[in-house]
Every structure is written in structure tokens, then in C-alpha cells.
Amino acid sequence: MLQYFETEARTARQVQGTIENVSRRTVLGGVLATSSFVVALRVSTANAREALTPYPTGAAGMPHTVVADPNVFIAIAPDGAVTIVTHRAEMGTGIRTSLPMVIADEMEADWSRVRIVQAEGDEPKYGNQDTDGSRSMRHFIQPMRQCGAAMRHMLENAAAVTWGVEPALCRAKNHQVILLDGTKKPSGKSLSFGELAKAAMAQPVPPQDKLLYKTAAEFTLIGKGSTKIADLHDITTGKAVYGADIRLPGMKFAVMARPAVLGGKVKAHDAAKALKVPGVEAVHELEGVHKVPRGFGILGGIAVIANSTYAAMAGRDALDIEWENGPNASYESVAFDKEMTATAAQPGKVIRNQGDPDAAFTKAKQVFSADYHAQHIVPAAMEPLVAVARVADGKADIWAPVQSPYGARKDLAEALKIPIENVTVHVTLLGGGFGRKSKWDFMVEAALISQKLGGTPVLLQWTREDDLRHAFYHTVSVERIEVAIDDKDKVTGWRHRTVAPSIISTFKEDTGYSFPIEYGMGFVNTPFEIANVRCENGKAMAHTRIGWYRSVSTIPHVFAVQSAVCEVADQLGRDPKDFLLELIGSDRRLDPKALGFPDDFWNFGDPYEAFPIDTARLKNVIRIAADKAGWGKKIPARQGLGIAAHCAWSSYVATVVHVEVGNDGKISVPEVTTAIDCGLYVNPERIRSQMEGAAVMGMSNTVYSGITFKNGAVEQSNYTDFTVARMSNYPKKVTTHIVDAPPGTHSGGVGEPAVAPFSGALCNAIYAATKKRLRRLPTGDIVT
């Protein structure tokens, strides 16, 4: 995600220009700058294969864009084993399996003979590796198909040379190349991939515009539901390797004490008692990065190095440290919420204006207005941050569960003052990421400690408390929605004010205002057919590190918008689902210019022409979710259904939550029905697991999880007070409906889009069940 900040000022037009330049030069071999879907230019009926014209994606705006060279990603051994490199990080989405599936399917490899290898951090070689922003499939399905198709052609060409026939008579199928006779029927002759391996890999790589791709009807893995994740057996037997599972000879264990308040420094410290703790071997101070903006600079503090993690923790407990807190010690959540609420009541900076909202509100017969509040959240992945580093003889090897290994590598080289060529970043499995593990401060700490120890390998373990107290926090927010309604009960005006400290404060001087990426997440692009719309941003300064957390600003924005829709529906005596569909209005692709979207409107990084917001697709998922959930059915007292939907990460999601509120007020969710249209999809089994997980995370975000600050420090410490959904109360049955979009529909994101709608849908359901409207997240699990 970091590159977003480097490219934030680019307009869609400029991004489009980048795509053309980059792809003509190196990548896709001639992207057409049109909004065309994948087009079949010519079809070879004998092989049922088609030529494809690449469409532009946001990958062109990412550092190192994409690489589509089969020789980088695929190797075939003489025994027929196919090795596929996966260059994106696995944190639970299944991408380590899904991208290789794309290659394997397209090249006709037998999946059971595919071995997956994790790439090191090397973007010039592999293309962008920043596994974030629900981008892996969106950006890489095309280059991975290209790799697979090219390798298939290379196998067929090698077979053609061997047999002395035209390549058109050679057809790859299920790990072998079959010789066709003059009537295009199998001749009975074949060569295995293993037999062809050496000759195939020596073949020139055919250019993109000479490739024929498999048609959807020929897919054996893509879109099928039976492929298990590559690491399934290892995970169930304890063999899977996460960050803390790396073991190096002579490795030591370290933990750090860091300042509780952002910008805090060690004033004085005494390590004498810590050094007496059995097993403690050394104590070192690390200087924090105090220049603002801080980026991912380390916080600084005292590192304790020992012969076990336990001894290091005990040593840390024994440290005497006097801290100097600095100006952020005034940060206090209750007061800050009041401040933001006051700001939201005043006009803010206008980000989108369409029509004449002031007139609409003046003329309105009724005006609805409400404030929606949300607290900070931390990703709190089950695997706390951890890194293993060995920095010796001018070279550095760092093993870590990292979402962005190349970005980390660049900063590591700088922090260690060694050339980037001498830094190797090894990517382990991630025990969850949710955005925190794309910020690599923990890796720099580990590397600096190893360097201070003169090259001794060290495992730096963050404790759960560290994880909660030194995060990059999902922002705190107040969203104010005002709706003007005329004398015919029609909505004539919409005003949305967002007030939230911005992620951009981590990377640039803080102005107190958000930036295009946050505006693009369900704020300026609310797809309602309302004549007069204004979106305003009120000022809120950051007093802690603000970062992105799975689903980012869609969480507060969509919560507010989808709650308000239901509230207005209720005020007008309308069904919330019908009213939502009515507000979305006619089937159309939104015209950003006509609607007054900002010139620098950010469309999840994707070029708008290729990924327009299509209201027909949005309405379709709403109807599917509502129908499958039995919207309108009679349900018992103190139960209710709530709905919410949005378009995000170039996918469309609608969720219906069925809630039950006990007589004691206890919220429980027996059922969730989610519909997603993510275009061409690869692994439906993993899409379902993402939808189920999104509902659970949505439940945590809505009901349980909040981080608050007092005297500048986080008040919570562990899962005891930063609570998350458990088996005792989670959405019991999530049913997922994946839309089979028309052939050629571009792949959208899956990891993030389903989280945000859950909050609005649940609070709407609670209202339906109890007539109580909850506008503050987290709500707590009891409706009072």
C-alpha cells in the first residue's frame, strides 16, 4: 500500500498514461487504452483457445509493476516436476496457492506435480510484491496467465521441433504434449512435460500478442472449487514455518521496551538488574527515528538479548527506564471524540460537490442527520510481529512474516548502511497480516540488534502487548451524514462529513485532512442517484501512528452511509433494502466528472475506464443476498435482518446479517448471507473462506474491538481488554454466493471488500430487532 502515498497525487489520467508507457516497453506488450473487457480476437476452434487483449490495471502505478516472464516463475524438471514461484505473501487469503493455480491451469500442468516456492523480496525480478490492498489477483491474474500460456506454447513448440511438425499439431494437455493428426485428432503420440522440459525451457518466450489462452470452458483449476491450499498438511501438523519458527545456529532471542507515547524517548536507563536475570546476555539502546513524518521508522527503546524468549522478557521486566513522553502525551480518546464531533458539525473542506446541496437542504421538508463514531482498531493478527536477522560481514539476511518484502529490503539497506544487493529478505508464512505486516519497523529493529551484536543471529519477538501498544492504528473517526428529503419523500440532498486523522500523516506533514485514497474508500464514490451531493472533510490531527487495517476507511464510511440509508428508510416508512436499491437508482456506470468527484479521484488504484463503478452489478449482489437470506420473511421477536452493500477494490459485495438480541440484550448472529461479484475468480473455496472470515472480523470491529488512548498511551494490553469475536459469539453460519460474472469481467479484490458492510448490516439488523440504533463502534455485545 505504501506506493499509494507515493502516487497519491496522480490522476486517473496519469495512471493510465503510466500503464501505456510501462506496458508497451516491458510488460504486457501493448495494452489498449480502452475500457474493453478481455476480447477474443481470434479463436482456434481445434484447441478452443483464444487470443486476449490485456486490460490496464492499477499494477502499472505500482513500483516495479508486473513481470510476466515464464522463465522467472516456472521451472520444469526432467522428472516432470513443475516448480512455480509465488512472489506474493501468504497471510491467509490463499494467494500462495491461487496464483500458482492460474499458471498451472494455463500451462496445462498436473496440479499434483506442482511445487510452490516462495520468492525472496526482489521486485525488479518478480514485479511488485506489496501484498496489500486486495491486489494480488486483481493485478497478477493477467501476467500469471501470460506466464502459463507462454510456457505451454514453449512446450508445444519444443514438441513440434522433436516431431518435425507444425506447432499447431502439438497440444499440451494434462502434463503432456499430444501430437494431433491431420484432422486435429490425437495421433496416439505424446511427450511428457518432463521429456520436453529442457528443450521447452530453451525455447524463446513468445510475445503476449502471439499467445493463445485457454477458454473458460477449458479451465481445470480456475473457478473450480476443489483445490486445497498448498500448506494445508504442514499447517495441521505443526510443520508450517512462520516468522518465529526460523532457527539459526547460535541464534539469540530479543525483546524491546519501547516508548508508550509516540515520539517518546529514553531519558535514562539502568540495565544492571536486567543483566542479572539468568539467560540475559546483553542490553542495547536503539535510537528511534524522530524526524516527522516518521514513515515506518523504528520507535527506539531498549533491547534485551538473551538465550531464550522467556529470559529476554524477564530481562525487559527488570529494566529501569525513565521516559520522556513529548507532545503526544495529551492524546486522550474521550476528549478527542468530542473534538471530532464538534468539527463534524461545522462545514469542512469540500471534496466532492454535485448540484446545489445548500439549496436542497434549504428547501427540504425533512432533514435527517446523525453522527457515527468509531474507535481505533489494531490488526492484532494471531502471530505477533517477529523477525530473525543475521547481519554479518557486510551482508544481511532477514526472515520475517512480511507483506512487503522489497519495501522492507530498501529500508533495511538504508538503516544498516549497506548496499541493497547485500540484503536478502526471506518471506515466511504470515500468521495473519491485515496491514500491520506491510510496515517493517520490526524487521529493522531485529537487523540493527544483530548488527550491534557484531553479527550474532537474533530473533526479535514482539509480545502481544507490544503489538497492541506500538501499532499503526486504524483511524478513529466521526462521520456525519445529513439527508434532505422533499415533500414527496424523495431524497434531494446528501451531505457526508468525514473527520478522522489520516494515514497520510505517517508519510507527510500532517495537515489534519485525509487524502484521495481515504476519500476513495466509500466516501466520495457513494453510488446514489441523488441530484445534490456534498462530501466534506473536517480537520483532525494525528497523535499516534495511523496505518491501514484490512478494509481501511471503508469501515467507518460504509458503516455510516449504510446505517443512514436504513435510518432514512425507517423515517420514511420504507423497506431498507428497497430504499437502498432506489437510492442507487438506474443501471449505469457512474460518470465521475458529472458527479463532481474530485479530479484526483482514487479508484482503488485501478484505471476508472477499465474498472468503472457499475450500479447494475451492485444492485445484482444486493438482490442476490436479499433473496438468499429470505429478506421479508417473518422472523421471531427480537430478531432482525439488516443489509449493507458497496463497491470496493473493484468488487461488489452485499451482506445480510440476521441478528438475535436476547432478553438480556445479548447480540448474537445466527446467520450471514453474502453475495460477491469479483469478476473472473480463481479459487471459490478460498473466496468463501474470506467471506466467512470477513464476517467474523466484521463482528469484532462492530461489537468488540476498540483501542483507546489516555495520556498519549494505549489503554488496552492484550486480548483481555482488546476483545475479538470468539467461538462463543461469532456469525454462526455464513453463506457465500459468488456471482458468475459474464466472461471477460475483470478480476476484483476479495480480501477486503466484505468486511465493511458487516458493521452497517449488523447495526441495521439490531435496529430491526429492537428499534435501538447503535451509532458507536464498538457497540459492546449487549444492547441496553
Added chain:
Amino acid sequence: MPSINVNGEKRDYSGDSAMPLLWFLRDELNLTGTKYGCGAGVCGACTVHVDGVAVRSCQTTAAEVTGKSVTTIEGLDGNGEHPVQKAWREVNVPQCGFCQAGQIMQAASLLAKNKAPTDDQIVEEMSGNICRCGCYQRIHDAVRLAAGGV
């Protein structure tokens, strides 16, 4: 020297008697399948069996299990074919997988004492184990499935 039986092997223990079993397993025996998640006994990622019963290894000192039998995920079944492990794969439970060793050990402990748990009993037994990815629905399904095969 005090010893602990870990996955059927006698392992000598000479360290700090207050050291949690978790760190003895991970840092001294290199049995890294058992995970650190919270250090407070509230997430379940570190769950192992002591004499067949699930315990939080971050809250159990190595000294407390002297002379007892500890089973970790690596030792649950030599071939990874315990009914719970098989059910986990059948149902495709894991997402990131980090909490799964603890979940599996907790489920195996439940089924060892109760071959046919009710849904409520499954919920009660498994509620101490957090999965931040949100695999609970499949964990529940997998425990139910495994119950048929224990």
C-alpha cells in the same frame, strides 16, 4: 536432572523453574509447532496436552510438568493422521494457519474425553482459542466431523 516426556521422548530440563513450557518447547527443544500468541492464557495458540488434557503452555511452567507426558502438535500423530487433523484438512479449516495447532490440540483433547460432544459443548471447549482470520464456522464443522471418527 528433572525430565519431561515430550512426544514420547524423555527430555532433560535444567533451566529456570519458572520458565513457561511454551518457551522450553520452542526455544530449547525447537518444537516450533506450538505458537506464542498472547502469553496470558487468553488466546489458546500455545495449547498442548499434558497427560492427554489440553493446557496453555504459556501458563504452565516447565517445572509443573516434570515427570509428566507432554504432547505437542508434532506428536499428536506420527503421520499427521489424527482424526482431528484429517477433519481439519477435509473441511479446509485454516486461513493463515497460525492458531490451528492450538485449535487442533484443544479439539483433540475434547474428543478424547467426550466422543460425541454437543454443539454447545464444542463451543464451550473451543471458546478459549482465538482465530483472528475467523475460521470458527469451519472449526466447528471439523470438530463435528472428527467426532464421527474418534
